[in-house]
Amino acid sequence: MRAMLLLLAGLTYLLVLGPILIVLITAFSASEFFAFPPQGFSLRWFVTFFATDSMRTAFLRSVQIALVSAAAATILGTMASLSVERRKGLAVALLQALFLAPLIFPAIVLGLSLLLFYKLIGGMPDFFGLAIAHTILGTPFVIRSVSASLLTVDPVLEEASQSLRAGPWRTFALILMPLIWPGILSGAMFAFIVSFGELNTALFLTGPGVTTLPIEIFSYLQFQGGQLVIAAASAVQVGMIALIVLLVERMIGLTRVIRSR
Amino acid sequence: MSRRFQLTRSSAGLALLAPPLVLFLLFFVAPLLSLFWASLHTASDNELYGPTLTTAHYATIVTDPFYHTIILRTLGTGAVILLLCLVLGYATAYVLAPLPPRRRLLLLALLVLPLMVSNVVRAYGWIAILGRQGLVNSLLRNTGVIERPLVLLNSFEAVSFGLMTILLPYMVISVTNTLMAIDAQYKEAAQSLRASPVRTFVHVTWPLSSPGVASGMLLVFLLTLSAYVTITLLGGPRMKLLVSLVFDQVGAFRWPFAAALAFVLLGLALAAGGLILAILRPQRVQGKG
Amino acid sequence: MSEFVTVTPSAVDVRFARVTKRYGDTTAVKNVTLDIPRGSFFSLLGPSGCGKTTMLRLIAGFELPDEGDVFIRQAHVNDIPPYRRDFAMVFQNFALFPHLTVADNVAFGLRMSGVARAERAAAVANALALVKLNGFADRFPKQLSGGQQQRVAIARAIVMKPAVLLLDEPLGALDKNLREAMQVELRSLQRQLDLTMVFVTHDQEEALTMSDAIAVMRNGVIEQLGAPREIYENPATEFIATFLGASNLIEATVTGTGTGTSLVTAECGNMIVNGQHPVGAKLKLAIRPERLLLTQAGAAEPGMIEALVRDVVYRGMTAQVYLDCGGQPLLAFVQNTASSALDWPPGSRVGVRMPAESLVLLRDKP
Numbered sequence: 001m002r003a004m005l006l007l008l009a010g011l012t013y014l015l016v017l018g019p020i021l022i023v024l025i026t027a028f029s030a031s032e033f034f035a036f037p038p039q040g041f042s043l044r045w046f047v048t049f050f051a052t053d054s055m056r057t058a059f060l061r062s063v064q065i066a067l068v069s070a071a072a073a074t075i076l077g078t079m080a081s082l083s084v085e086r087r088k089g090l091a092v093a094l095l096q097a098l099f100l101a102p103l104i105f106p107a108i109v110l111g112l113s114l115l116l117f118y119k120l121i122g123g124m125p126d127f128f129g130l131a132i133a134h135t136i137l138g139t140p141f142v143i144r145s146v147s148a149s150l151l152t153v154d155p156v157l158e159e160a161s162q163s164l165r166a167g168p169w170r171t172f173a174l175i176l177m178p179l180i181w182p183g184i185l186s187g188a189m190f191a192f193i194v195s196f197g198e199l200n201t202a203l204f205l206t207g208p209g210v211t212t213l214p215i216e217i218f219s220y221l222q223f224q225g226g227q228l229v230i231a232a233a234s235a236v237q238v239g240m241i242a243l244i245v246l247l248v249e250r251m252i253g254l255t256r257v258i259r260s261r
Numbered sequence: 262m263s264r265r266f267q268l269t270r271s272s273a274g275l276a277l278l279a280p281p282l283v284l285f286l287l288f289f290v291a292p293l294l295s296l297f298w299a300s301l302h303t304a305s306d307n308e309l310y311g312p313t314l315t316t317a318h319y320a321t322i323v324t325d326p327f328y329h330t331i332i333l334r335t336l337g338t339g340a341v342i343l344l345l346c347l348v349l350g351y352a353t354a355y356v357l358a359p360l361p362p363r364r365r366l367l368l369l370a371l372l373v374l375p376l377m378v379s380n381v382v383r384a385y386g387w388i389a390i391l392g393r394q395g396l397v398n399s400l401l402r403n404t405g406v407i408e409r410p411l412v413l414l415n416s417f418e419a420v421s422f423g424l425m426t427i428l429l430p431y432m433v434i435s436v437t438n439t440l441m442a443i444d445a446q447y448k449e450a451a452q453s454l455r456a457s458p459v460r461t462f463v464h465v466t467w468p469l470s471s472p473g474v475a476s477g478m479l480l481v482f483l484l485t486l487s488a489y490v491t492i493t494l495l496g497g498p499r500m501k502l503l504v505s506l507v508f509d510q511v512g513a514f515r516w517p518f519a520a521a522l523a524f525v526l527l528g529l530a531l532a533a534g535g536l537i538l539a540i541l542r543p544q545r546v547q548g549k550g
Numbered sequence: 551m552s553e554f555v556t557v558t559p560s561a562v563d564v565r566f567a568r569v570t571k572r573y574g575d576t577t578a579v580k581n582v583t584l585d586i587p588r589g590s591f592f593s594l595l596g597p598s599g600c601g602k603t604t605m606l607r608l609i610a611g612f613e614l615p616d617e618g619d620v621f622i623r624q625a626h627v628n629d630i631p632p633y634r635r636d637f638a639m640v641f642q643n644f645a646l647f648p649h650l651t652v653a654d655n656v657a658f659g660l661r662m663s664g665v666a667r668a669e670r671a672a673a674v675a676n677a678l679a680l681v682k683l684n685g686f687a688d689r690f691p692k693q694l695s696g697g698q699q700q701r702v703a704i705a706r707a708i709v710m711k712p713a714v715l716l717l718d719e720p721l722g723a724l725d726k727n728l729r730e731a732m733q734v735e736l737r738s739l740q741r742q743l744d745l746t747m748v749f750v751t752h753d754q755e756e757a758l759t760m761s762d763a764i765a766v767m768r769n770g771v772i773e774q775l776g777a778p779r780e781i782y783e784n785p786a787t788e789f790i791a792t793f794l795g796a797s798n799l800i801e802a803t804v805t806g807t808g809t810g811t812s813l814v815t816a817e818c819g820n821m822i823v824n825g826q827h828p829v830g831a832k833l834k835l836a837i838r839p840e841r842l843l844l845t846q847a848g849a850a851e852p853g854m855i856e857a858l859v860r861d862v863v864y865r866g867m868t869a870q871v872y873l874d875c876g877g878q879p880l881l882a883f884v885q886n887t888a889s890s891a892l893d894w895p896p897g898s899r900v901g902v903r904m905p906a907e908s909l910v911l912l913r914d915k916p
Binding site: 154157166174 | 612632643707
């Protein structure tokens with residue numbers, strides 16, 4: 001019985017990690033066409049990637065949108081967390097349901113509704129349209145992370161701070177903020193990653209001028225499949241995310257990040 | 262702490278609430294409502310939608326056999342994926358839960374990281390494996406097992422399988438968290454009352470883990486409904502599910518019908534959610550998971 | 551309306567004027583009026599739920615009164631937020647800021663008040679020396695033991711030189727030996743710095759040892775207010791008689807009067823009490839176990855009764871003698887001297903004298 005379970009678990013890891021590893025390894029292939037194991041090690045496909053205008057632009061666009069939406073989600077999410085901190089009641093429960101809804105809402109429906117909405121209000125530049133969508137998708141992650149952090153702060157610290165002549169704003173800046181910034185940072189990280197890899201709203205909200213990297217990879221696969229530059233593009237995607245996770249881990253420690261997930 | 266003097270309870274606290282609330286009301290709630298409103302209008306060639314109110318779109322979806330097929334196929338895909346995720350995911354969680362914290366954390370992290378990589382990359386991985394020039398075919402041809410490449414993609418099986426591997430981590434994480442929260446004493450109590458390992462699992466572990474299983478299943482099903490990119494890449498042009506139809510209609514600028522399809526999708530999600538909760542009844546377990 | 555005995559002050563640092571505080575259906579503080587004199591070590595004593603912590607929080611401003619007024623040094627503070635009131639507080643679980651060093655914790659209030667850096671550093675060093683934590687300035691709270699954290703919390707409060715220092719059961723988290731040492735230190739600090747300290751505790755021994763005045767609270771009212779000795783020797787109610795130390799409770803009826811005294815009859819016999827009361831009046835009396843004098847049985851005097859020894863518990867320094875007197879149980883504490891309680895084994899008869907000055911008349915209706 002135990003052996004069976006281990007087998008299934010091993011299978012799980014194989015199936016989940018296998019495809020990604022194959023893509024990553026292929027990205028360094030020297031050959032023209034797909035072959036596994038790859039014959040020869042080369043960075044040619046990365047060069048091709050950055051040399052291809054559409055790919056490079058899409059990559060930069062992804063980074064820009066991710067930065068903007070993550071920043072917005074972090075600010076708004078933190079504000080939302082603070083305003084409902086330690087409050088109770090029906091209104092609070094409803095608000096929390098609203099703010100966390102994007103987590104369980106089909107992103108397709110969100111993307112379509114925004115596409116239509118933008119048309120209804122007379123148009124919206126693609127960049128901002130998508131950034132807004134990603135902000136909404138990222139905010140719940142920030143709220144979850146910051147709220148979890150706030151729970152670990154003993155309310156008596158706020159009282160102590162006030163007994164030492166610090167008003168509400170100084171208490172927030174000097175006592176609360178330093179204690180919750182890991183939560184804020186890890187929330188920001190998730191918001192960035194969610195945006196960077198997001199497809200479902202981007203499918204609706206991108207156009208000829210503004211594409212993101214995942215969409216670009218998707219188009220290539222649909223219409224020009226076979227070129228290994230896709231592997232390189234994918235590797236860049238994975239690399240970017242790994243970089244962010246590593247950076248944040250350096251700053252606040254991996255354990256805290258995983259737990260807040 | 263007296264209301265007036267605590268930041269988060271004063272009027273300043275409410276001011277903090279305003280910007281995120283406005284954003285959500287304006288760009289989440291309002292668009293949804295207007296989408297629903299659009300789904301109740303006739304189509305139009307020049308405008309987004311026509312002037313007349315109608316439920317014709319919903320009627321079509323409900324009565325036309327073509328849509329029945331698509332919906333059934335969608336539900337079937339969801340069911341298969343749920344089953345596979347449940348078996349593999351629960352087994353993995355069962356192995357992970359009792360491990361010492363550090364190792365368990367590391368192994369969980371290994372499953373969380375793929376979730377952060379875009380689905381398109383993970384789908385590409387399966388194309389590289391199952392495609393005509395992919396790994397499997399190359400292996401089989403090089404070893405002489407087959408002459409011509411097998412068509413492994415562009416099928417119901419490919420979509421189910423590929424999507425299942427993409428969504429597995431959600432189930433593992435959800436069930437692991439719940440299993441970790443179950444006090445070991447329950448198992449011991451059951452065994453002290455003559456329950457064999459199998460019966461202990463059936464009567465104690467499984468029910469107590471139902472919240473985690475329920476939330477895992479909900480998430481997996483929901484994501485299955487939305488996974489347009491994976492479905493398209495692994496299923497090809499003929500394997501269409503509900504979400505593919507939404508895209509097709511948008512491409513043809515038939516907004517009201519697309520909107521109706523989207524809300525039917527949402528309806529399926531809610532119905533599945535209700536069904537899962539009714540079958541598993543996770544609310545029996547108080548305070549766990 | 552609670553009765554009170556005002557301790558006549560030269561100056562009053564904290565005043566409650568008819569203050570009431572409710573939480574939903576419960577009233578935590580009922581129409582309390584109280585003056586806390588400057589420079590005193592003042593304890594609020596009572597069982598949990600009596601309202602003492604609420605009183606403290608009303609001074610601090612963490613709660614606002616539903617009725618009545620609170621004053622700190624003549625200033626009416628009802629509308630003033632905590633961070634603008636002249637007080638400092640030592641919290642039950644210390645509430646040290648985990649992300650700041652000891653020095654930064656202690657300096658925090660000064661920094662908020664705009665004190666210059668050089669002055670701050672000097673004041674911090676001074677405060678740390680007072681609590682005997684020199685050299686700990688750069689440590690973080692989690693590196694300190696409970697006792698050390700306690701001292702930092704105290705230092706952080708006294709460095710503010712507040713009009714009143716509030717202490718919310720500050721010694722509860724410490725073990726017994728540490729607690730007793732801190733009691734002495736706190737008292738000495740208070741005298742040294744001439745601070746007004748308001749101390750909340752449920753430990754009656756603690757209150758008795760440390761305070762200049764005690765307010766015993768129950769169910770939101772002050773049952774008795776006075777110096778420790780006064781309250782111990784003359785408890786006003788049955789609750790106080792049994793909450794502070796132990797008491798024998800006796801119900802008696804007045805059967806005769808003399809000049810300034812009355813003769814009363816109880817289940818166990820006759821006694822003489824101070825004060826003239828009308829014949830037939832029913833009284834509730836209390837007498838401390840250590841005030842019962844045990845003698846040879848037989849000699850019949852007014853104020854002497856006879857009792858049967860039920861049990862003797864030897865406790866080293868004292869012995870507890872459990873007596874039965876005509877159905878009334880009595881407890882006596884006998885000092886371990888040469889002629890001790892071992893003279894009266896269980897089952898023997900013994901004479902019990904209850905001196906009139908030791909019999910306290912309680913306010914409660916019998």
